[in-house]
Structure formats: C-alpha cells, structure tokens
Amino acid sequence: MGSGLLVGGEWQDTADRIEVWNPATGEVLSTVADASADEALAAVGAAYDAFPAWAGTAPRERAEILRRAYELMTAEAETGARLIALENGKAWRDAVGEVSYAAEFFRWFSEEACRIAGDFRYAPGRDKTIVVDHRPMGVAYLITPWNFPAAMATRKLAPALAAGCTTVLKPAAETPLTALWVADLLHRAGAPAGVVNVVTTARAGEVSTAVLADPRVATLSFTGSTPVGKILLAQTAKRVLPSSMELGGNAPFLVLEGADVSRAVAGAMVAKLRNGGSACTAANRFYVHESLVEAFTERFQAALAAVRVGPGIDPATDLGAMVSVKERDKILALVDQAEAEGAEAVEVGAAPPGGAFVAPRVVRNVEHGSVLTRTEIFGPVAPIVSVTDEAEAIRMANDTEYGLISYVYARDHGAGIRVARQLESGMVAVNRGVASDPAAPFGGMKESGLGREGGFAGIHEFLETQYLAVDL
Template sequence: MTQFAHPVLDGVPTGLLVAGEWVTTGRTLDVRDPATGGVLASVADATVGEAIDAVAAAHTAFPGWAGTAPRLRAEILRCAYEIMAAEQQQCARLIALENGKAWADAMAEAAYAAEFFRWFSEEASRIVGDFRLAPNADKTIIVDHRPMGVAYMTTPWNFPAAMATRKLAPALAAGCTAVLKPAKETPLTALWVAEVLQRAGVPRGVVNVVTTSDPGGQSAAVLADERVSTLSFTGSTYVGKLLLEKTGQRALPASMELGGNAPLLVLEGADLDTAVEGAMVAKMRNGGSACTAANRFYIHESLAEPFATEFERALAGLRVGPGIDPTNDLGALVSTAERDKILDLLSAAEDEGGRVATTSRVPEEGAFMAPCLVRGVEHGQTLTRQEIFGPVAPIVTFETTDQAVAMADDSQYGLISYVFAPDSGTGMRVAQRMESGMVAVNRGTASDPAAPFGGMKESGLGREGGFAGIHEYLETQYIAVDL
C-alpha cells in the first residue's frame, strides 16, 4: 500500500483507471493542499495515447454493459451509494484536503454526491417509452430509448465528488460507459469514487479515469475519436464554448453546465432574518466557489442598510482556517492563483467607488481569503459582471421590483436566482420572470439530485439530475409498425 504525506490518503488510488486496472505512467502530477501549499500526493499524468486507451476500453465494455439488465445496473449503483454513505467521512477528508473547503461543506458534498448514486439507481429501471396508435390509425408508434455509448466527462475542482457522481450515475444507469477527466487540482476524490464503483461491482472498462496536466490536448483527441458518443462538461463558459466547437465538428451530443452570475433579490417587505440566513447559505456554500453561489445582491432600498449590517455581522462570525479542522467555518480557496484573481476583482471594485469591508482574520500561509462585503456598488460595474467564485458579496440597491428584475436578468448567464419576498405568492410571481434555469424562493439553496439542474442563456445546455438527467445519455428511437 502506498504511503502518502497525509495518513487519510493511504490506499487512495493514484494511477489511471483503464480497463479495470490502475495504470502508472512515466509522468506524475502533484496534488497540493491549498491550506498549506504542501504536496499531498502525486498522481499519474496521462498522455493523449493513454486517454485513447481509456476510450478503447470503454468502447469494448459498452455492449456488455448496455445489455446488462437495468435491475442489475441499479443494484450496483445502490451498492455504490451504500459504500459512500458508510464512508462519508473518508470522502469528506479527501475533499477538504485537496480542495480546501470547510469540513461542514465537505461532509455536505460527500452526502450530496452519494445521493446521485441512490437517485439514479432508482431511475435505471424506470426509463419510460411510448406505445400508441397513430392519429390516422395507419400504424403503431413505438418510442424507445437506448444508451448512447461512450460518454466523455470532464469535471471541475470545486465539487470533486458531486460533479463526478452527478455524471457517472446517470450514464451508468442508462447503460453507457464512461471516460472521466477530473480537474488536475482535485483528482484524488474522483479516483476514490471510481474505486468505490469498482468495489460495488462495476465491470472492467465501464468506468475509466484519466488525470492529466494537458486537459485541452486530451479533450481534443478524445472528442475527435469516433468511438465517443457524447460529452458532459462542467466548467467555465469560455472553455465550454471551445469544447462545443470540437463537438460541432462531429455533431456530437453535449450537455454543458457552465458559468453563473447568480442574482439574489431581497424585495420590499421580505423578512430580514430569513433573507440574511438564506444569503449566508447562498453565498458561503463552498466558500463562494460554486456556480450556484449568489454573486450579485440586489436589496430594496428600505432594507439595504439593515441587511448589509446583519450580513456583515454574520460573515464576521465565520472562523477561517484549514478545512480539515471541523472547528473552522471557511476553508482555503483551491489555490493562491484563485485567491489572487478575486483580490484583483476587489481592487477593481474599489477603483469604481466600492467600499470593501473585510470581516475576518485569516492564516498568513495558504490560499485563504477573508469574507468581504462591498457597499456602494452600481449595477454594471465589475463585481456584477464577473463570476467572483469566492467569499465576496457586492450590495446594489433598488427602488422597484421591476428595476430589480431587469438588473437581475441583465446578464449573459442564467443558471440560478434567489428571491426573498414577503410571501410565497409574490416570490413565485417574481421567480417566473427570472431568466434562469433554477430559482430558489425564500431559501438559500435549490440543488437536489431529484431535481433538474441546469441553466438558460450561456449557463449551459441540458440538465443533470431529476428525471431529465438520465436522458442526456439516451438516444430516442421511433419505430413505426403495422400491428
């Protein structure tokens, strides 16, 4: 058994998973703890050739897996759920160490990630088709769904377990095989998830994992391979568009969960305590490093100052430190480079007249950043146009609900919005005006494995989770027959 710098990592795979075997390579990629900057482990760094080997393995395994009874696929996924639920703390430790997030967030992600295996274990045998007489009675219409084939999946660093299971679970439930490329910053959790699936009984070659320091080169080669049938990508809109150019050359189906710039509206008459509590969840989940994180705070002028005061007080109550320590409320960002990008945004905000209030003390070493509240921000300025991806909350005031909705919808993104209203009816009416794929009303979170996750506009294509999630990996076939 390999010995690592941290005992939690003992036994965690570090090779590529290809055709059911853990494969070492001539090159390695260091995985660092953002709380200390130290190296946690070194994982295999795949070449393009090794990625294509993974595609070949998935292609070979596909007919057998597609022909496996849905009930058996369901039982394997259910077993994977039970393993992850039993080993939630091990998963959380991996997340906290390589991603940096706080222990509570890591535990929540581990539980959330496992739920995708449970949900799609239940969906595997419930793929509904259609059988009906045509309106002119000349034939019977039969509509069936069948697995696409090899699915290429690429996941980001901010939710290393949940983004992997949110793709793997529906693909396997549908009967597809997979080649997963996790982010180079956080590969250990994804490798552990793959090892869980092996223990659950997934056959050789059905799940393959290739870690690499050259994601662009690998993805270009894999997507050009005719044995690959679909792409599932979570990441920035910029990279997503580049990948769509690649998939467009083959008319390859693709599902895209891209960037966000979530508005949070606090309407006139909204309960202040509910709004502040919800805002803390919406902003500070994963330390703000989430595509669903509230990014722009539009507060009615009658509530703006009391909301800002109470929100700042709540932020100041957060203890910042290494995520592996359960007493800390906010961990490190994934890297000092990510932290510095956010500091540059704050500098631009100050140049535009924003007043930055830093609320907490942070450790001197590591990729830590104190939560910040920024007053005096105008709609259209830097912090309302850029996805911050960190613990920064810009406050913009408004006079009328129409004005708030117009500012909220004035974005190229449309992933999620948050609305805090005096009552559910008002909140629902405003929610239906929001140009976003998801809206949370009087609450700070909406994500659920049983619900369709995805956005409008440049926030993505397709949906993950819910009844819709499995159909991203299924082809629809219509058969006309004279019975």
Template structure:
C-alpha cells in the first residue's frame, strides 16, 4: 500500500531510526508485507522525551478551552477520514471491515469526549474544620506520559490515552504494537492539522519494546505510564515504574464470564454473546471467555447461538460481505487452535468450526464448544479468538463463585429478566465492569478498567483525565 507513514514521529518531524533499523508490518489476511517501518532505539526514545519536555510548559499553559478546541478539531478531521482509517486498521490488524469501522468511530469519540472534559477539571474551596484555614484544591498536569498500546485496537487504544493526556495538559510518547504501528502514524497528520504543537505527541514504533520503554521509565522526566496489554508485561512495567515512582495506569488481561440465567431472554442473550464474544474476532480483553448457561435453558440457547455463529462469513476483511477476518498473527491463530484441540481432547463437544483452514492468512473459523471441562486450558487464559467455550450451572451461588474464581477482574456479563436479581448478582461479581443484559460495556463516557490482576486506574469517563493529573492543595488564610 502506497503513501503509508513509516518513520518515527518526533518533535513534529518524520525521521528514520538513529541506527537505520526497520521491521516489516504484515497483512494478516495474506501474509504479505504492507510496509517497512523504522524501529526506534533508546537514543530515539530520549529524543522523544527531549521533544516532549520542550513542549510541556507551553502546552500546559494553554487554557483548557484552547486544548479542548484542538481536540474537537481532531475529532472532526478524524471523522472525515473514517473510511481511510478503517481500511488501514483492517490491512494491518486483519479484522473485518465492520469491526474496523466500529473501532474507528469509537476511537474518534475519545477526542470529542475529552474536548468536552478538558474544560471540566474541577477543584474545590473549603475551610478546615479544626484550624479554620482555607483549603483550595485543584488539578495540575502530571507531566510527560509514556503510552504503550496493543495490536488489537490500533486506533482506539491510542486515542483513549492521547485524548485525556492532551486534555490534562500533558505531552506524550506513544509506543504502538509492532504488529500495528501504521494507524497511529497515520493519526499524526490529523493531529498536526488540528493544531497539536510539535512535541506534544511523539510516536515511537520499535521492535526493542523492553529497551526503549524501560529507558523512558528510568528517566525522571516521565511522570505517567499508561499501558494496555497482558498482565505479564504489565507486572514488568510496574516494577520498572516503581524505581522512579512513575504514576501507573494499567489496563491488563481479562477472563470474562458470561452468565445466562434460567429466566433470561434466550434470543437477547444469544445476540449479546455474539457481541461479547465475536466483536473484534474475540481479540479483546473484554471478550466473553467463560460462558455459563443455566442447565434448564442450555439446549435452546446453544441452538440459537450456534445458528448465529454458523451464519458468519469468514474471509479477507476488506470484503464488505465478510464478518470474520484474519487473526493478527500466526502465534495468535496457533494459540486459538491449541485451546480448541485441548478442550476436545479433554471431553468437550465441538458443535461448530474447530478446523484451521488451509492457505495463506491467519484465519480461524467461528467455533462453538459445549461441555467444556474445568481443566480445559481455555478457561484459565484468554482465548483471544472466535471460540466460544460453554459450560452449564444450576445454582446462582455456584455460578458466582465460579465466575469469581480467577485472578482477573476486568468485565463480566449477565443476562436475566429480573432486574433485582441482576443487580444483586452484579454486585457480587468481582469485576470492574458488568454488562447487565448488554454484551458491550466499552464507552468513552464510562470509566473502563478492572480489579485484581486486570489492572490499576481507569480509562475513559472523568476518571481517564485524572490519570494524567496530580492534585495540589493550597492552604491559606484571609
């Protein structure tokens, strides 16, 4: 594909890596090379911090309205290019065009939301009860943020971090996933046109992720690290951040339960599972991973859900008729295939799919497994693919205990016709988010994040901007 941005973006300039290093970005649908991209070094990382440091005070000094207007303009320009951005997402990530367009629209919304939140950084004035001193509390920009984004949402995971950082007055260095750097690079001309000054946003693609991110976290100029990815990598970044007490925002792994109660609307629950499981081909930390269906409604639910899965068309995501595109790489496809074979070997019943297609591309068909045993590997780890693993339950206390029996706590889904039951069960679920009769929880206006090993902090909502701010209190008398 021609005219793709493939250099580092530092201080408003495009440049090659300091050592001339590059890496290839592949099209997951046919395994061809889309582009050869500059691979940043530690020296380049320091150049990014230099640029961000120079931009920090002028950007922070802008009024909240000025920053908000620039973000609003970024939303408008991004929206004008939705088709182009969605196509690029499909090319480097593999997802179907409908999924890519959904992500592009979602990504744009973070600019609109934080254009509005930029002017609502609230403080308060009070009187200390014991001393009578006046207390003035307000929020200040925390400083330079290092943003590390994953490959599954190459646009939205970037804008979900850039938006609140810029609204708060912080410059950033973003290290995109090596599988999908092109979308973030394509965003930079949009931000330039919107009025973002040089150095406020810097993009550092690199195959040496550990070295460049580690070097930046060791630099005292960095005050925030925002990471979306696996819990394993998140733990390492937390260790690195601890040495300089860098403020962490971690959106880590998930193992989402999806509970279908006896009284649930079967058709609505099946539709909800299609969203919770198949959005983004299941390559999402929010994807339904452990599906618990009440034994009394198992047969009709499995029939309804399997029919919907069977109707999906698999193929190159650039084809508008395709519902299921390619997984991002061979490793992800092979891991999904392992999970299916492991479950079947241990006694699960294969209702649909389960056979890896021949030919180029990292494809895997929509797959339904029932009677999945408790020792199946897919119940302990994120499947990250179009595979639904179903079990049954009879007692609500039992299913809540099973749902909570995981180190993760990002999101859970629950379907019931009784709202009182639903609210009661939702409060017992040890997860940062619950979809109650909804298969989708992500929203720019909501605080996205988990508990336990699923992360620290929140993205989106009012809380998202607080991750890039520090609270200052001034004590005085008059």
C-alpha cells in the first residue's frame, strides 16, 4: 500500500503532503499525497482510458475480482480495523464491525455483477419488440466522508466496478489511509490498471470542481453533508451529470406508548452510540411517550454511564475519540446552546484528558424545535423530548427537511409498521437499533439525498438504460 496517489495502477507522489492525525493522541500518524486539480485530472484520464476494456470484461470476471477483494479484506480485517481506529478514532469494536460491513459490499456486488436484468417483450400494439438493456455509464467520481472510511468506499466502488464503470475515489482528508488500503486490496485482487484510482487531497473544492467539469466524467456518487451536496449538485447541473447523493440526517427515535422500555434502551444504545454517534444514521432526537419518558431516561442514562471512553485502538474501549478536536468542539458548542435554551445536559461517565473525546450526555427538558432537534449532532449526545401521543410523535419526527432514517419502538411489530409507514424517511428500523445491510437499499427522502446504495438498486446508479425498438 502506497501513501501517494493511485493513478493508472501506479503509486505517485506529490510535491505537497497531508498530515494524518490520531485524534485520540493528537499525534501525526503519517502523511499522504495532496493532489492538485491537474493531478486529479490525470486520474480521470487513466480511468477514461481503462473504461472500454473494463466495460467489455465479462461480468463473471468482474465478479471474481470483487469476490477476491472480499476474501482479502476479510483475511486482513485486523489491519483495516487498526487503520480505522487510529485515523478516525472510533472504538475497536466499531472499527472491526465496519471492516466486516465494508467487505460485505464486495461480496454482495460480486453476486449482483452477473444478475443485471434487462427486458424483452412485445409492444402493446405488437408492432415491434421492446428490448431494454443496461450499460455502464463510464468514469465514476466517488467522494466519501471520514466517518466510515472503509464502508463508504466499498459501498461505492463495489457497485461501480460490478456495473463495468471505472472509478476515481476521493476520500476525506481526515481518513485517507483506509481508502488507500481498500484500493490496494482491489489492486491485489486483480483490478486492472486505471480501473481504480485514488486521489487524496486537502483541496477538495478545487479538485472536485475540476473533475466534475471534465467531460470524461460520467457520474458522481457523493456521501457527505447536505450543504456540500447542494454545491456539488449545482456543479453537476451544468453538465446534467447523473448524481447519487447520500446526505445528512436528523434521525428521530420514537418510543411509543406500550413499548418495552428495556428493549428500547438497548436499541437506543446501538442507534446513538454506533460509530460514537458520528453516523448519518445515528439516532439524533428521542421522542418518548410521557408515560415512559422517566423510566426510559433513567435506564438510558445508566447504560451510558457504563460506557468506557478512551482510545479506539484499545479493545476495552466502548466509545473512542471524535475524528478531530474541531469536531469535538462543534458537538460541545451544541450542548452549550441547548443549555442556553433551558435544557439540562447531564454528562455521564468521563472523557480522558486531551484528545478529541466527548463523554456521553443525556439532555432533558428539550423542546421540539430547539437546536438539538434541528441539528445533526454527530456525537454521543441524546436529547429527549416528551410526547403526549402517537400523532404528536409522528408530527415532530416529520418536522425536518431531512428524511434518511427513523427508529420506532412500539408494543408490537404491527403497530410499529403502521407508524413507520407514516414517517417521511427512506429507511425505518422497527423495534431494532440498526437497519443498514448491503442487501438493502440505503438512502433517504427530502434533503437527505437522491438515489439508493446497496441492495438491488445500488448497481443501477452506475448503469444507463437503453431501449432498442426491433422488428422481430
């Protein structure tokens, strides 16, 4: 694995370098290449040149490469987890879980590569035969965030390669080492030169503007914040460039009358603390029926108090560092704003001195519409709002511009599904604290994104549909 750019199958250095920090210690882990716009366009050129041969490769061959990548990632899981824990800060168990989740995208799309379905039928007037085919779009520009540096890379690379696209991956500057490892796995699995290119850069805006303006780029897949997504969509609109967007979230966690409080607390621990709360799928605001709010809050607070905060590389750690001191300070500033609004933030447990650590907090007396219910917290802070009935919980849950995921705890699955169908979100976890699965469509409604990743839909984000009218 190199520390430069991966362009056309070769590791290339740059004049400038990016320092990669360990957020738990504040120490520099390594440095990686810092690409300019011109260097990024060289990667686009390599992908463009490699596209015709890769698009013409048999689906089975592409599938076998992805399968080998899955096997390599599984065999080297500890290496990947170590990179993630060190550069991202997350707890070891979360890092190991991420590698497992990331590898599953290689396995799932290795299977989907050979199952791209078309259509063949008579037109209703029987004057022609309708043939519908799918073909790879071309060069795919993939932008991934820092919170899941392995899984967000494989969730884009795997379907793009399975579809027959070539790729330019731009990982977040905070967590480039994991992305370089993933690319190296694909290289060793047999991906031909130019099929997978990686551009690490601290000049994301400059680089992405140049790449998206290049006519050789055929599609964009972006995971990140909604404000940045809107900027990128404005740029892609100039070329009518197909784009899939997995953007921000503001996930409500509903605990309805009659729900099992113990199960709801167990689910809340997963939904809130997975990845330290730094997930677009993290439960962001808790709407709890007034008959259960005191019991739920007390048990949730007790569970959070048992969480061990420390360096992610330590297997005994439950909650690691945030990705940076800047991210830590942003979370703490939100807590300060909430307290200024009259909420009561209770810090449970203790964060180690130094580093980008945040101790878990339960926030009581929160009003719907206050700062913590409007803002994606991205950390281990749980604001709790008391609701009087199901209708109020649904109204408050939907009162946001976001619609990625929701969580519902009800007395039974039937009641949960009934409420879930009234929620304006692309995914709903019913009586469970996690929903993500490579075999399921991942994506949101409203300002949480466009398109879907994973599942049967994921590969189609990288395919053009072509209709042939044929006299037969």
